[in-house]
Amino acid sequence: MSMNILVAGATGKTGRQLVQALIDQGHQPTALVRESSDTSALPAGANLRQGDLTDLQAGVCEGMDAVVFAAGSGGSTGPEMTDKVDRDGAQRLVDLARAAGVSRFVMLSSVGADQANPEGKLAHYLKAKHAADEHLKASGLTYAILRPVALTDDGRSDNVILGEDVDKSAEASRADVAHVLAEAVTTGRYDGQALNLQSA
Structure with missing residues (x-):
């Protein structure tokens, strides 16, 4: 059955591959894009819906069967934008998905986001991701949370390791993450779970 799926972060490296995978499977992905977004690299066949994660308007999830949050503020932005996109934007999208009666919400998070008080240079980012993940868990929505290790631009690997066996110092290709x-x-295979992910 074809699903209508809203993808936040669709113009990113992982998001574009996710959109293509959904199209290949016969689904209808809709890219949530800012007015200023460059959509030229989006796969043909993707629908567009305007929305800014720093100021989401009611209704952006209307008509959607499922939502994927695959967005990020980017490594070059400061703590304020991290909070606006990775924490507040994600939480607002969860709330709007619930209001729209969306059946499933999938969150692209990060390894380490299971900690409430992380340390190290990524602490602020991981704290924002943690808050978003916890908000999703408490929302009542059917959810899955994926927490990949360090991302690469490599292609699909022979194997993906999920869960407790993941080596947190390993890498995950964006192609595997998108898959x-x-x-x-689309399948609900990981419903109710928060899983670390690496390529093998």
Whole structure:
């Protein structure tokens, strides 16, 4: 059955591959894009819906069967934008998805986001991701949370390791992450779980 799936972060490296995977499977992905977004790299066949994660308007999830949050403020932005996108934007999208009666919400998070008080140079980012993940868990929505290790631009690997056996110092290709996101949102295989992810 074809699903209508809203993808936040669709113009990013992982998001574009996710959109393509959903199209290949016969689904209808809709890219949530800012007015200023460059959509030229989006796969043909993707629908567009305007929305800014720093100021989401009611109704952006209307008509959607599922939502994927695969967005990020980016490594070059400061703590304020991290909070606006990775924490507040994600939480607002969860709330709007629930209001729209969306059946499943998949969150692209990060390894380490299971900690409430992380340390190290990524502490602020991981704290924002943690808050978003916890908000999703408490929302009442059917959810899956994927927490990949360090991302690479490599292609699909022979194997993906999920869960407790993941080596947190390993790497995950964006191609593998996109594949698992697509599987999570369309099949429900990982419903109710928060899983670390690496390529093998």
